[in-house]
Amino acid sequence: MTAAALHLFDKHEASLRAAGTACRERSYFTLFSETPDRHRGGASAADAGAAAFRAQLGHRFELDQPGTIGRLGDEVSPYTLEALGIDYPRADVDALFTAARLAMSPWAVATPQARLGVCMEIVDRLYDGVFESAQAVMHTAGQSGPMSYAGSGTNALDRGVEALAYAHAAMTDVPREALWERRFGSTTIRLRKRYQLVPRGVAVCFTCATFPTWNAYPAMLASLATGNAVIVKPHPTAILPMALAVRTCREVLAAAGFSPDLVTLCLDTVAEPVGKLLIKHPQTAIVDFTGSARFGAWVEQNAHPASSYTETSGVNTVVLESMDDLESVARSLAVTMNLFSAQMCTSPQNIYVPRGGVAVGGRRASVDEVCDALATAFRAVVAEPKRAASILAAVQSPATLDLLGRLRESGVRRGAILLDSAPYTHPDFPAARTATPLLLRVAPDARDLYCEERFGPIGFLIETDDAAGALESATADVRAAGGITAFVYSQRDEFLAAAEAAYAVAGAQLTCNLTGAMPLNFAASYSDYHVTGLNPAGNATLTDASFVAARFRIAQSRRPVA
């Protein structure tokens, strides 16, 4: 089996090494064409992917894995509000662990190169299937077509390769053997030492409802490459993207001569969750979790003796101090805060503005003026259905609509509604669950409203005493509630320096003075570190050395040689 796998390593080695170089240099890099029209499969690949997705609708999902005790699945498309009609195998949890442990023995002792070769081939095959996967993401998470291709497809695959590059570096750092000699008294002891990388065990990878692949690919590939098995536990509302990924992993593993049971799918229902059972299972050695901050904190506290890697949520903050052009800032914020209806862990939520207004060019714009500019820019995004659809896409969960309703009420009581939320009519999917953003203006004392993640298209404009107070409040809220991204606009070098220092301590990744075509919260694989681990928004970074280095351990054996 190793021959096939090593062939795969040879096939992908140049890509893996280039990715490693990119990780060290952090400049722009991708292994993939980022627009569908440049996919190596051509237009026929797009058609075939869409056809495969359509053919799957209403049918059982074929996944030949052990321990099947039934079938389940009740996904609903946020675009059509119709059931996908797909049922998946429901697995006996113990049977998955038993199969995973059995499968691990030969995988654990395969060389890192062999495992990396297989993992890179998995990435390659996932790229082949990216159009089908994009449809699956679209009709479970509610992402737009372009985002489900680029964000959940190629960018997520790059993030996976990034994790593989770090795994490659970490494993290469441990030599296979060494010759050691030293005098003890009058004799020389000469020992040949062998070092063996030992996987931790079975990893459980929890994926979220709105962006499943983006965190899953790095976690699954990092665990696999370092010799572990992976049980994937998708959110019950977004199974299909992960079922496709699991099936691809199993096919590649089997073709390379390894057991497909290194990657399996474990499903549950909202009514009967298995999450805690998986985390506390005696065979669980690693937990990767993406989801709510509340359950993420439970994972971090209860995963022991398994190690845990979490990415949850938080309040992403914007501080406005001064700028050249208010309209371009408002436009960038509007696009970013509308993007995928702010159902991303990187979406900004809270905008902190000094009560005295912000300096714009040579003059001062009042808070009212800032509010107007934001409302105008937001309206421009949502006014035209085609543009709204391309940016807002659909709302994944009906719970988000309930939340909007509750916060609208609070907003009226506690502050002012700058822009009210309303459904918009998607041009291609008239039944789509949609909502334009709710933008509230509140005083700092409404912290109970804004100092927690409000998942969905909800923004707060918070008046503070002054610019220093804006920065202080924003970073305090990040430290308290967590935060992944942050955005500051200032023309003053000393303010930017203070912001860099304060956000570094608070642990949110900062973007300064950005306007223009790039969504403010765009995270570039190989270049942007995602999540610092310094605040409640998660304990793991995609991807740094610490994301991979503890997924394997080092055993050694030494013996005398002449």
Add this chain to the structure above:
Amino acid sequence: MTAAALHLFDKHEASLRAAGTACRERSYFTLFSETPDRHRGGASAADAGAAAFRAQLGHRFELDQPGTIGRLGDEVSPYTLEALGIDYPRADVDALFTAARLAMSPWAVATPQARLGVCMEIVDRLYDGVFESAQAVMHTAGQSGPMSYAGSGTNALDRGVEALAYAHAAMTDVPREALWERRFGSTTIRLRKRYQLVPRGVAVCFTCATFPTWNAYPAMLASLATGNAVIVKPHPTAILPMALAVRTCREVLAAAGFSPDLVTLCLDTVAEPVGKLLIKHPQTAIVDFTGSARFGAWVEQNAHPASSYTETSGVNTVVLESMDDLESVARSLAVTMNLFSAQMCTSPQNIYVPRGGVAVGGRRASVDEVCDALATAFRAVVAEPKRAASILAAVQSPATLDLLGRLRESGVRRGAILLDSAPYTHPDFPAARTATPLLLRVAPDARDLYCEERFGPIGFLIETDDAAGALESATADVRAAGGITAFVYSQRDEFLAAAEAAYAVAGAQLTCNLTGAMPLNFAASYSDYHVTGLNPAGNATLTDASFVAARFRIAQSRRPVA
């Protein structure tokens, strides 16, 4: 301040780089002469160290650190059974954390090079003070003079430098900045990205009673180098070695222009422990723990949100299958199992022997014969007081004598006493607390006796059905009770291969067929990985990338450039 620190980096850079090379190659390396007579200070350094220790006895330990609310200290020398008569500052815990946080701000933003320079200078100064420290170790832990110099001195310092080399590599892996550009639609976005290493916060380092410096130096230096502050919490019976180390750290930090409060000492008493308070303190970000498996498990479970690095204890196992020469194996086991009265986390405890005996040269030696050979070899170690003293040294805790008494009783009831324990008279310290080993022969069903660490000079010979059963029992016991080292004697390649595979999974570091002048459990800095993290004997390895990579996090800031 950075200029002074950078000068220190220049001074020590070649040593640090050589250590880094050694870590990657894992061949023999040291920065120090391993015998006292080759210390760079010459004979006068040894005399001065001994004199400093004597002068300290009966006097207050001068340590000018914040938050002192009293004095305490009641250490007793295991060699003289007399009180050292030294009292140390007792600190208000909150005051130490406040001082540490204040001290951290400039330290956190100093360059990695500046911090590494200071840390290497600390090592250098600890080497200057190694003779005094060795006396302190001897008269608190009970180690022999040579061990307290080499094991707790130079070897521990090398282990510290090893951690610094890994910290250097991990921090160097993150670039300071990058230029990133990509097309978005028709425009190019060009961002300058800055990456900043952010320390986790305040680290608490718990040190043990019998080998305090060996785990403390790597932990303290790894935390410091990555920008954290360290509060050192010594075992109440072995304060002096750590008080000396803390004082040295503070002096070097202050001389380099940093706050000495980056390293402080936090003491408690057996009656009023502060351990859990420190671990659950809201400011605690990292816990390094060396000590009992029971408290270590508590640390791992309760340290969250702090990250924890533990090294506790376990049953270290020996499997006898076949050998050339029974006497040389027995001699090596006798020396190693007597070394420092087996008060090391690497001391072998359980010897598994097939009921049918072991192949020796061309013939089969019965279990009785093996027992006789071991008893003879053990007696040879302890028979002559001078030799006994150089190997056994003293017993750190009176509790060990109680344990010997209890296990002697159990041994009579449950098996046979192959060799009884007795005090021996130390030639230089007639009052010394000493005990020769208790060696028991038991059946496999006495697992309640032998399948846990029995800290002190206690060994078990366990009869198993056959050689495969011996290996199976030994590795099962390691998985259940933990284990750091393991030893196998076999002339059969397939048995050695099976042992390598089984111990790799169980997570004990294996030594095969070693006899001769090197103590079997000798762990070489830069070459031997200590603790795998795969069993209950601890979750951290001295030293691998995962020991350092998560002690800092990465914050980034990006902004547009023309």
